[in-house]
Amino acid sequence: MSHLSLYRRLTIWLLFPLVLLVAIMLLQAWFASREAADRAFDRLLDAASLSIAEQVRWQQSRLWMDLPPSALEMLATDAEERVFYALYDAQGRFVTGNRSLPSLPARDGNRMSYGDVISGDMPVRLGVLRARLEGWDRSDRFEVRVAQTREGREALANQLFLASLINIVIIAGLAMVVVLLSARFALEPLTRLRRAIRQRNPRTLAPLELALPRELAELRQALNELLARMRRVRANQERFIGDASHQLRTPLAGLSARAELAMRQSDPDAWREALATMHGTATHTARLAGQLLSLTRLNNPEATPAKQAVDLAALAQRCVRAAFSRHHRQGIDLGVEIPEQAVVVLGNDWQLEEALNNLIDNASLYGASQITVQVTDAPPRLVVRDDGPGIPEPQRLLMLRPFHRGQQTGDGSGLGLAIVDSIARAHDIRLSLQAARPGDPERPGLSIALTFPVNA
Structure with missing residues (x-):
């Protein structure tokens, strides 16, 4: 991410947790919609099982029932599921029904048990009601088993999930817009600082005077300290250049004056004396120039x-x-x-x-x-x-x-x-x-x- 801008880095770090949260919310909505659909249809299975159990009678020394149409009609929906039922006696023998159905383990304190099973290569939701037929001379237990295919449950679960999905997407979209705008507004002081630096005259080293948040105020302070050091360096350089020019100008002026004076003389001894003086001055100036170059080279860290x-x-x-x-x-x-x-x-x-x-x-x-x-x-x-x-x-x-x-x-x-x-x-x-x-x-x-x- 080193090549990305600060705005993009900030948006990525803010949007990544948001996307992760949205994914978790969608996963939770998916399971919640399935649970809600199962809970709603399980109540229908419970009601259908109770309606069937009320019709169980003794007939010719055996259990029998006259199935009312309303018992199964309450399980019918627009999805056109298939509904199965069966009556079993206390010994687990099939008494009547339109399909034999498996049993389910009894739950503590509950007459009704629910489970997903496979019946005839079809996944169905099975409800088992354990009841007792009371009479003046005998009391027998029996089970009413009602199963329903899952088309209606899936349709309801998808409908519930779609509603949750729309809400989550709308909320996530608004949150993303808020995050992007917040990141833009949060970085606006940095943009003002960048513009202030770009609009400055390259030759000015005056401190930056700009109202900024605390974090950027520390950066502004660091920049001002750097500018102060640069002002001192420039002042030292200007003083050094002035001293160097003065140090070089004096011997060069002496050379020029000595040469002009020697040109007016006709005595060879005067010429020799002038040449000796000029030689000493030139040697001193050459050494001074060499030292100036050495000092300049030493003050350049990139050349070290x-x-x-x-x-x-x-x-x-x-x-x-x-x-x-x-x-x-x-x-x-x-x-x-x-x-x-x-x-x-x-x-x-x-x-x-x-x-x-x-x-x-x-x-x-x-x-x-x-x-x-x-x-x-x-x-x-x-x-x-x-x-x-x-x-x-x-x-x-x-x-x-x-x-x-x-x-x-x-x-x-x-x-x-x-x-x-x-x-x-x-x-x-x-x-x-x-x-x-x-x-x-x-x-x-x-x-x-x-x-x-x-x-x-």
Whole structure:
């Protein structure tokens, strides 16, 4: 039923019990009509048997009766049933009648017994009356057996059932109309909610203001909470785009101004100085653009691949090896400390490598002369320590925001730790920042630890 609409599902669940109830009512009406027909014709059998029993007499030392025509005429109907009767004495011997008929077990406290039997290959309804012939010199028991074919009973039962069927069908039809209309009216608030959502401007994220029942009011509240989150996301995106454009516009304007100034010079040394400055600015801008792309990619959950097993020791060695030459030329001591065994965690290889590269570059850009990458096994942890000026404790959480820089002396863009924080949250990693050398007030350094979940 997953492909059906909510209206059709509701009508099916409401109509199914109704149809089942109608079927039960029809079955009950069928049996009730048969019972009523049997009860009515059994009364006629009772009356006919009593009329016959009143005519039983002694004649020539034996039972005899003069059957009145009215005794059997009362059993005649338009269905033209066949009627049979018989008189039996106390020993069960046939005395008289138009057909021999079987007997029936006696019922407690009742002179009359009824049953459906087969007589001469015909199904008949049999009534047996047990009576006593009283005289001044003797008292004998006898049985009057009267049988009738079932045509009249069936006709009456069908007539009664047809009347019940018409009533039940009319009531069921009205009930179905009420169910369909009720389902339509019950879902009308949902229709209004759907129309309100469709008629909204795609660019607006204002909350929905619509009077709804309690169940749909909860859905409206959930939609409003989603819209509120989307407003915050859009505000963050707009702020990020504004900051990014400002961060990119400044170095690009500097490049343009520096190039224009160099074009006015004729001294080759001035050109070389301008080219060196432009090269540094272009390198910084390229790194900023790369970090912006990385941050955008991290904020897109659909572009995140499935997590796989990653060896932190091999990852640390690979990143340090790739960055060693560049940092060595800058006079920075870059080293790595890893355990002998592999330290395997679940994660995205390129994201973890991006996080480690940003931590190493951040440390070098903000005045560190010694950087150590350390991998531990219990628990799995990736630590980057440096001997730079560090970050004051009140500013450490602020450093996780994009474009926030704790100091203006470095060449960083303020995106490195924001990227690391995004990657940490995507991997359920605990990110902690603390001083690497608390005893040195001038250069306390910074130790950034990424602690992975133990079950990863």
